[in-house]
Amino acid sequence: MAVSQVTDEELVAKAQAGDQESFNQLVTRWERPIYALAYRTLGREDDARDVVQEAFLRAFRGLKGFKGQAKFSSWLYRITLNLCRDWMRKNRRAPLVQVPEGDDATDLAEQIPSSAESVEVLVARREMSAAVTRAMAELPEEQRTAILMKEFHGLTFQEIAEALDCPLSTVKTRLYQGLTVLRRRLERQQADEASLRRASWQATR
């Protein structure tokens, strides 16, 4: 389709010239990933919504000052992350661990779209999602951010370096450290759960 062939840079140029429709298109393009970043950073939907809204407003206001030194998306990620950081500082707390509601099997059964996934798989996925949320929340902020951008937004090392304003090698180091910590935590959690399951299985015999 013609719309998808327009690059961000072209839309930015048009928006800078005063074309609001082009800015709307940029928002449509980037809202989902920006929301996901804010949600995974802050851990709560309401806060994520506020931050996303503010991020796009700031981008709109600052568009004239955006000279294309970095990619538009990196710039947008940077604005969002700064807002998230401000938010956490203001509210003096680390990201919240908000585990989605409705964990019982009947609830989940209703949500299965086309029985492609069994209830057990879905439950396991929920558990893993909660475990990841917890483990990520405990990471130091710079490691968490690097992982978020690499894993969930597919940015290159270079783009992350631009968004976080740090050297390329720092990005790789943070990624390695963060992933290593996560690996240990998740392995430990899985081991705990496995021994719990074993214990309850033995108790029922």
Added chain:
Amino acid sequence: MHMCEDREQLIAYLYDEVDANERRSVEAHLTGCDECRDELRGLRGVRQDLLAWDVPPHESVWTPFVTARPQPVWRQVPTWALAAAATLVFATGVAGGVAGRLWVGRADAAPQAAALQMPASTTQSPAAPVAISVSPESIRALEARVNDLERVSSRPNGTASPVSLASHSDAELLAQMEQLIRDSEGRMSKRTSQKLLSMFSEINSQRAVDLANVQLQINDAQERTNGSILAVKNMRTEKERE
């Protein structure tokens, strides 16, 4: 640096941000190093686990800008506001006329009024001709004041532009300043009369409302009186029948 300590390279390999040479050298190392193979397996496992981290579905948080249509401004203004604006334009015309006529009588007083507001450093009697004893400082001060007045009061009229007083004779300066002062005071009195007029029209409309209320109450009272008169009449006719 030895591969086992160079975790940056392993990370680059993990995310496939390496060139062909780097990839070959990492893979060559991995075939002979259990530790690094295990490390890589562990990192891949974490990446797999991370995929489970869902973001709840959400609606758009952005209200798109509506592109402005090439529509005349007055189309977006409600009719009552148009009517009010028309009234105001008419009233301003009238007020301008009135103010203008008032102003003619006062025109001679303007320079002196201005002189009285000048800094105290100028030593002149108010009655003396202004041109003679104006010092450069006071001119600059006055120029600043006038420019301020221009800025504050004249944007919509667009008549005034800041005038440079640098290279003119005293008489020209004075004439220009008098003109500026007249202009700005004219505008001020125009604004005052506009304000007065809007006050009048407010009072008028309030009075109209009050009058209408009074009329309503009178009507109400009259109806009640008529009612009681009718009742009395009825009573009387009934009594007469009896």
